[in-house]
Amino acid sequence: MCETCGCNITHGNVELAYHPLEGGTTTVGALNRLLAANDREAAHNRAHFDAHGVLALNLMSAPGAGKTTLLEATIDALKADFRIAVIEGDLETENDAVRIRAHGVPARQITTGSACHLDAHMLHQALHDLPLAELDLLFIENVGNLVCPASFDLGQHRDIVLLSVTEGDDKPAKYPVMFRTADLVLLTKVDFLPHLDDFDPVRAERCLRELASDAPLYPVSAKKSINMQSWLSWIRDEIISVRQALPQAAVA
């Protein structure tokens, strides 16, 4: 994207933008992202997070990969050091928000009805109910879906994609758009690995690299507390790096 005005016109596509006129018609070259309105609202959300020095992490996966269980264990491990809140996206029910609140942190449930993803507007509405000034870390648990959430920026700082070992190890090859967005991939439920003969973590990582992704891939089990330290350290480092990128006044 053009740094000066935000347009998408580059040397490679400039010829597409201009077109000779025919009588009685006007042609307007645009080259806007189709989701320009969502992108603007996402940028607005990000500005809110930055103004309050809050790290926003977007968790995405197939349904049942263990997002909520991971969050429960993560909150227990980090809540003494950081002020945490969670936004939960589901088609129906308040169940996940209830589970999160039981760990002593605020949770706001977004029920999307039949919508298969969160968008920046839904997130913005939910943010009104959360005390951003009193937070360090916001988790957004997106709707369980490896397709649609990949296309909608919410204003998060980082994307985390979970792949549970009870799914196929070729999931990154099947859902390239989703796995390409990941800043970090968590291989979850690895306590099951000894019982599974058809999930090869090496193959999963190879499928991820074939998407030209250099995202770290951490095998974890939230239930059995396996290798959670690498994930928790990653969060601590990200909190520091997001704060360092902010003007000093915002962090105070």
Added chain:
Amino acid sequence: MHELAVCQALLAEVSQIARAQHSAKVLRVLVRLGPLSGVEARLLARAYPLAQAGTVAENSELVIEEAPVHVRCRDCGAESAAQANRLLCKDCGSWKTEVTSGDEMLLVRVELEQAADASRPNSDGDINAGRHAAYGGNNV
């Protein structure tokens, strides 16, 4: 199936451009989509008639141009065609590549019926007026 939501967003952008040009009728909308955008061309085309009903773009034609996947190697510098789930350099086999084409989800061009009153700003057929109107939409 998020293509309906994408289509509604597309039509909101198109309507905004038509308004800026004081045009009451959109004739054709050209979109460029890559396989790595996460939007399916076929589904977007099916959603378009539902989303365009009752808008300034009712009865307009949606033209979708599909962008091929291309990568540039960060190791050897070669450019090559690739598959959406195999973004490797064809020359040296490295996975350290960047996508140069194939993740686009762009509204490229809007063709409008020209406004009757040609003396209004932005409606005089000057292509630059259109460019500025479209750029302006990015800055809201």
